[in-house]
Amino acid sequence: MSAPSMEERKACWGARDEYWKCLDENMEDASRCQKLRCSFESRCPQQWVKYFDKRRDFLKYKEQLQAAEYQPPGATEKS
Numbered sequence: 001m002s003a004p005s006m007e008e009r010k011a012c013w014g015a016r017d018e019y020w021k022c023l024d025e026n027m028e029d030a031s032r033c034q035k036l037r038c039s040f041e042s043r044c045p046q047q048w049v050k051y052f053d054k055r056r057d058f059l060k061y062k063e064q065l066q067a068a069e070y071q072p073p074g075a076t077e078k079s
Contacts, residue, residue: 004045012044016052023056 004012019040022033030037041049 008043012040012048015040015043020056 015036019033019036022036023030026032040052044052
């Protein structure tokens with residue numbers, strides 16, 4: 001399998017961004033974004049789809065931690 005061309009990468013990233021925007025606008029309701037998900041999966045290599053899905057999950061988790069002002073153990077040690 002050859003690496004995607006610049007045009008293919010741009011199409012993939014665009015489809016990903018449209019899908020993620022739909023999820024954001026619909027409170028993560030994937031059923032409302034099914035057509036965009038299909039477009040995302042058809043324009044991106046399967047490994048990229050898996051990576052982007054994991055990346056989104058991580059970014060959402062990170063946002064939740066920041067919103068809760070999570071401090072890792074030892075971060076509040078006195079000097």
